[in-house]
Amino acid sequence: MQSSLRLAVCAFLAGCATIAAAQAPAPAIEHPATTFPYTPGLDVASMDRNADPCVDFYQYACGGWMKNNPIPADQARWGVYGKLAQDNRRYLWGILEDLSQRQEGRNANQQKIGDYFGACMDEKAVEERGAAPLKPYFDEIAALRSNRDLPRVLARLHLALADPGLFFAFSSSQDFADSSRVIAFAFAGGLGLPDRDAYFKSDAKSKDIRAKYVTHIANTFRLLGDAPAEAQRNAVRVMQMETTLAKASLSTVDKRDPYKLFHKVDAKGLQALTPGFDWHAYLDELGQGNQATFNVTEPAFFKALGTMWKTNDMASTRTYLRWHVARNLSPVLASNFDNEHFDFFSRTLRGVPQQQPRWKRCVALVDQQLGEALGQEFVGRAFSPGLKEKALHMTRQIEEAMKQDIDELDWMSAATKAQAQKKLAAIVNKIGYPDKWRDYGAYVVKPGDFAGNVRRGNEFETRRQLAKIGKPLDRSEWGMTPPTVNAYFDPQMNDINFPAGVLQPPLFDPKMDDAPNYGNTGGTIGHELTHAFDDEGRQFDANGNLKDWWTKKDAKAFEERTQCIVDQYAQYTVVDDIKINSKLTLGEDVADLGGLILGWMAWQAEMASMPQKAQPLRDGLSPEQRFFVGYAQWACENDRPENLRVNAMTDPHSPGRYRVNGLMVNMPQFQQAFQCKPGQPMVKEKRCRVW
Numbered sequence: 061m062q063s064s065l066r067l068a069v070c071a072f073l074a075g076c077a078t079i080a081a082a083q084a085p086a087p088a089i090e091h092p093a094t095t096f097p098y099t100p101g102l103d104v105a106s107m108d109r110n111a112d113p114c115v116d117f118y119q120y121a122c123g124g125w126m127k128n129n130p131i132p133a134d135q136a137r138w139g140v141y142g143k144l145a146q147d148n149r150r151y152l153w154g155i156l157e158d159l160s161q162r163q164e165g166r167n168a169n170q171q172k173i174g175d176y177f178g179a180c181m182d183e184k185a186v187e188e189r190g191a192a193p194l195k196p197y198f199d200e201i202a203a204l205r206s207n208r209d210l211p212r213v214l215a216r217l218h219l220a221l222a223d224p225g226l227f228f229a230f231s232s233s234q235d236f237a238d239s240s241r242v243i244a245f246a247f248a249g250g251l252g253l254p255d256r257d258a259y260f261k262s263d264a265k266s267k268d269i270r271a272k273y274v275t276h277i278a279n280t281f282r283l284l285g286d287a288p289a290e291a292q293r294n295a296v297r298v299m300q301m302e303t304t305l306a307k308a309s310l311s312t313v314d315k316r317d318p319y320k321l322f323h324k325v326d327a328k329g330l331q332a333l334t335p336g337f338d339w340h341a342y343l344d345e346l347g348q349g350n351q352a353t354f355n356v357t358e359p360a361f362f363k364a365l366g367t368m369w370k371t372n373d374m375a376s377t378r379t380y381l382r383w384h385v386a387r388n389l390s391p392v393l394a395s396n397f398d399n400e401h402f403d404f405f406s407r408t409l410r411g412v413p414q415q416q417p418r419w420k421r422c423v424a425l426v427d428q429q430l431g432e433a434l435g436q437e438f439v440g441r442a443f444s445p446g447l448k449e450k451a452l453h454m455t456r457q458i459e460e461a462m463k464q465d466i467d468e469l470d471w472m473s474a475a476t477k478a479q480a481q482k483k484l485a486a487i488v489n490k491i492g493y494p495d496k497w498r499d500y501g502a503y504v505v506k507p508g509d510f511a512g513n514v515r516r517g518n519e520f521e522t523r524r525q526l527a528k529i530g531k532p533l534d535r536s537e538w539g540m541t542p543p544t545v546n547a548y549f550d551p552q553m554n555d556i557n558f559p560a561g562v563l564q565p566p567l568f569d570p571k572m573d574d575a576p577n578y579g580n581t582g583g584t585i586g587h588e589l590t591h592a593f594d595d596e597g598r599q600f601d602a603n604g605n606l607k608d609w610w611t612k613k614d615a616k617a618f619e620e621r622t623q624c625i626v627d628q629y630a631q632y633t634v635v636d637d638i639k640i641n642s643k644l645t646l647g648e649d650v651a652d653l654g655g656l657i658l659g660w661m662a663w664q665a666e667m668a669s670m671p672q673k674a675q676p677l678r679d680g681l682s683p684e685q686r687f688f689v690g691y692a693q694w695a696c697e698n699d700r701p702e703n704l705r706v707n708a709m710t711d712p713h714s715p716g717r718y719r720v721n722g723l724m725v726n727m728p729q730f731q732q733a734f735q736c737k738p739g740q741p742m743v744k745e746k747r748c749r750v751w
């Protein structure tokens with residue numbers, strides 16, 4: 061399965077939908093949706109009006125939702141965003157089922173998504189093929205005799221699997237120093253557990269996860285035919301190698317610092333990092349033999365990798381590759397592999413009791429591999445020009461609010477303000493879907509060939525990324541597909557992106573009054589815009605280049621303000637005794653607070669321009685109260701403790717409860733709206749404010 065390799069893209073939510081495979085009996089007969097179910101943008105039934113908003117606002121705004129929406133057995137977490145994503149998926153299911161059964165009257169893209177979905181859904185054929193799709197890969201690995209063979213074999217595996225777990229990843233990205241150029245990137249990778257810290261944490265639960273991980277690897281080797289003792293030995297060896305690589309890897313906090321990921325080298329410099337690995341052979345096999353400039357995100361990792369290759373016996377390298385190929389492909393193999401994979405990566409790691417029904421995983425795979433072909437079908441049915449215009453109108457208002465906000469800052473000098481305004485003015489708004497759709501012409505999708513379609517999809521995408529190197533940057537490209545329920549800011553493109561999937565009720569609800577819409581979607585637009593000026597985004601200039609445009613004094617003032625946020629969120633507990641790693645979540649926490657302030661300002665401006673729209677009390681809530689409840693109701697969620705533990709390591713977002721309560725304590729407008737008194741939990745004595 062592919063994983064995104066772009067750096068420093070600040071998504072609104074972590075995309076932790078693991079594509080693990082299915083086999084659970086469906087609890088009830090499910091059907092595709094032919095219409096979108098409507099949930100209002102502010103739902104009083106989702107509130108808990110017995111709770112005191114000044115004591116726990118999250119409980120007040122979301123208590124009903126949490127009670128009425130237990131986590132489904134096939135999910136690691138369940139929230140308003142996840143539920144909407146599932147509604148979108150159920151709707152796409154109907155479209156795909158129809159296209160998979162129709163033979164005539166389909167255009168080229170409809171043929172591809174229909175045939176891909178049909179092959180994926182044919183569980184009987186997948187079962188009959190068993191582990192056969194592994195054979196071509198395992199033949200390659202078995203033929204590995206010396207380190208001289210490794211570069212070409214690895215290049216072919218990288219093309220076909222697009223998986224950073226195979227020692228490292230190689231792709232393209234924008235040059236940090238000159239965002240108009242696309243250059244080759246070599247990324248650290250090589251791990252099977254979700255984070256480098258998972259290999260070293262010394263608490264009992266982490267130790268237990270590691271022991272179960274080794275057992276899972278051993279079980280997989282047994283499925284591949286290794287004798288039990290040999291399978292166990294191989295699993296231990298894989299764990300040793302991954303631990304060595306984890307030791308040389310940067311932490312998630314370090315990876316938020318773009319300077320730590322920026323090390324440009326020429327071909328000689330790249331070769332010097334891993335003396336025994338012939339990069340020319342590797343690049344030649346990828347069709348990239350002429351590349352002269354590379355960014356190596358983590359040189360220390362590549363040095364450690366080079367040492368490992370040099371000192372390893374070839375049997376260890378073959379064992380490691382067999383494991384990672386099997387790990388990658390288990391979800392597309394027969395149920396014995398699929399179940400074993402689900403059992404560790406979903407059940408043990410994230411606490412999910414039951415595999416997702418096959419249709420969900422197949423819709424997700426179509427979205428992953430043919431997302432813009434599927435997106436065209438989605439947008440045509442679910443996103444009107446009127447909706448796009450409404451979203452654009454709100455975006456412009458939020459940008460106007462930011463402009464005013466920057467002007468009024470008392471801690472920033474005129475010189476830095478001028479640079480900030482220049483950057484703000486340069487931000488591009490992408491709403492709904494790309495202006496130019498991706499051309500999938502080179503991707504051959506065959507009916508009845510699920511594993512082959514997955515492979516060709518990976519290869520198509522890997523080659524598409526590599527083909528960008530040295531070409532003019534395509535600024536129209538999107539990093540998310542149109543049905544996605546999420547949004548992001550990209551500091552190198554300097555753009556904010558809102559897929560059609562996120563501009564739907566209950567998040568964006570044209571039937572609702574303005575207050576909850578400005579709290580919810582207004583807050584999200586403000587969030588993405590604020591990312592341009594968070595601790596990471598502020599290091600990029602108006603052109604998307606990594607370049608310091610701050611005076612020393614202003615940078616210091618900024619850091620003092622963000623330290624207030626770091627200290628505040630470090631107090632919050634994620635699960636058990638694990639606190640928020642607030643250096644990891646800083647960018648998101650800053651964006652949340654800045655976003656809601658901008659949403660408020662834009663709403664005030666909208667009301668001032670149209671006084672006739674002023675609303676009286678509705679559902680017993682004042683417009684100001686509806687603004688805050690509307691905001692909070694995007695974040696209602698239930699989480700499994702296992703999943704929270706993984707997210708505490710990997711997710712740069714704070715849990716929903718703190719994405720709500722953590723802001724309210726910093727907003728005087730909230731205290732006024734709910735008449736909260738000093739000393740109450742939702743009133744902080746010393747408020748934080750950055751933007």
Ligand SMILES: [Zn+2]
Binds near residue numbers: 071072073587588
């Ligand atoms: Zn964000």
